[in-house]
Amino acid sequence: MPRRSNLVLLCVLAVAGTGCGDNEPQQPQFPPISQVRASADGVTETIEGFVTVQPGAFVSALGDEGFALQDSSGSGIYVKVTQKLDFGLGAKVRVTGTLANQNKLRILESEPASVQKLEGTQQVSPKVVGTGTVNESVEGSLIKVSGNITQTFQDDSPYGYKLYINDGSGELQVFVHVSAGFSKDALTSLVAGQRITVTGLAAQYEDIYEVAPRQPSDLTTN
Numbered sequence: 001m002p003r004r005s006n007l008v009l010l011c012v013l014a015v016a017g018t019g020c021g022d023n024e025p026q027q028p029q030f031p032p033i034s035q036v037r038a039s040a041d042g043v044t045e046t047i048e049g050f051v052t053v054q055p056g057a058f059v060s061a062l063g064d065e066g067f068a069l070q071d072s073s074g075s076g077i078y079v080k081v082t083q084k085l086d087f088g089l090g091a092k093v094r095v096t097g098t099l100a101n102q103n104k105l106r107i108l109e110s111e112p113a114s115v116q117k118l119e120g121t122q123q124v125s126p127k128v129v130g131t132g133t134v135n136e137s138v139e140g141s142l143i144k145v146s147g148n149i150t151q152t153f154q155d156d157s158p159y160g161y162k163l164y165i166n167d168g169s170g171e172l173q174v175f176v177h178v179s180a181g182f183s184k185d186a187l188t189s190l191v192a193g194q195r196i197t198v199t200g201l202a203a204q205y206e207d208i209y210e211v212a213p214r215q216p217s218d219l220t221t222n
Contacts, residue, residue, distance in 0.1 A: 030094075032073035037106050037140065039099050045108065046096040050122045052076055052142040053201050056084045057214045060179035061159040062102065068140065068201055069093060070124050076140040078105060078201070083112040089214075090121040105204045106140055126199045132170020134209045138202040145172060145211055146197040146222065153188045161187050165196060173210040174198050174219075182216050195222040 036045045049069030056065045058078075065084035070076035079095050080102065087093065097110030126144040134143065147165035154162040161176045161184065174196075176182050190196065197220050200213035213219050 032075065033069065033071045033077050033140070034073040034075035036099070036108075037075060037077060041100055043099050044096065045099060046094065047071065047077070047108070048092070048094045048118070049076065050124050051087060051089050051091045051093060052124050053078070053212075053214050054088050055081075055086075057180050058177045058201075058212065060177050061175070062177075066107075067093075068142075069095065070141055074127070074141065076142060076201075078107045078140060078203070079115070080107045080109045081112060081115060085112060085115055085117075087117050090123045092118040092120045092122065094118055103205050104207070129202075130169035131165055131167045131172035134172055134202050134211060136204075136209075139204055139209070141202055142199070143202045143211060144197065144199045146195065147172065149190055149192050149194050149196060152190060152192055163187070163190065165198070173208055174200075175203070175205070175210040175212050176219070177212060180212075180214055180216075182213075182219070186216075190221075196220065197222055 030046050030048050033047050036047055049071035051067055052070045053068035055067045064080050064082055066080045068076055068078045094116045095110050096114040097108035100107050100109050124142050126142040128144045131145050131147045147167035150166045150171055151164035156162050157178055160178055163174050164171050198211050198213055199218040200211045203210050203212045
């Protein structure tokens with residue numbers, strides 16, 4: 001039998017495998033986070049994304065060592081896990097967990113054994129949004145807002161500290177978790193009318209949407 005015929009026969013036999021001349025294994029495909037967020041509570045999903053909130057940054061208020069992920073869909077979600085895991089911002093992570101809500105914040109509940117750090121890193125750029133447009137459409141994603149302080153420092157420890165800003169589109173709560181490492185003195189020194197820029201997770205507590213900075217460098221004065 002001619003060699004070309006042998007090759008054709010091998011290609012036909014390989015249809016059920018990886019394909020003729022292709023030795024690369026097929027990579028698993030997971031739904032985008034934007035789709036996963038719309039799944040019902042109790043559904044188990046697997047997602048991949050890049051870390052936008054480092055493990056443990058929000059433990060003081062959320063009561064866990066979780067983190068947040070965002071993918072190319074532009075959507076993100078907070079992952080609730082009890083053990084602090086060893087990776088930082090920008091790490092690529094795969095997680096299997098169960099969808100739920102915690103005080104109306106959409107979360108994926110997982111176990112340490114169901115979290116896998118993958119190769120590669122990518123720092124996610126925050127989406128610039130107006131203070132009055134932080135709502136369900138951006139919840140779970142990394143955002144950047146700027147505005148003038150309308151309500152100064154409010155102590156809500158041991159959970160966090162609150163202040164409010166407005167860029168003219170609506171007032172927004174800035175919730176600073178005690179565990180995010182901010183100086184209380186620096187926050188109390190901020191005055192009404194002062195303009196600040198905040199990068200952080202678009203989050204929700206009950207009926208209040210907020211931005212939660214992850215570290216001191218996420219809050220700057222203008």
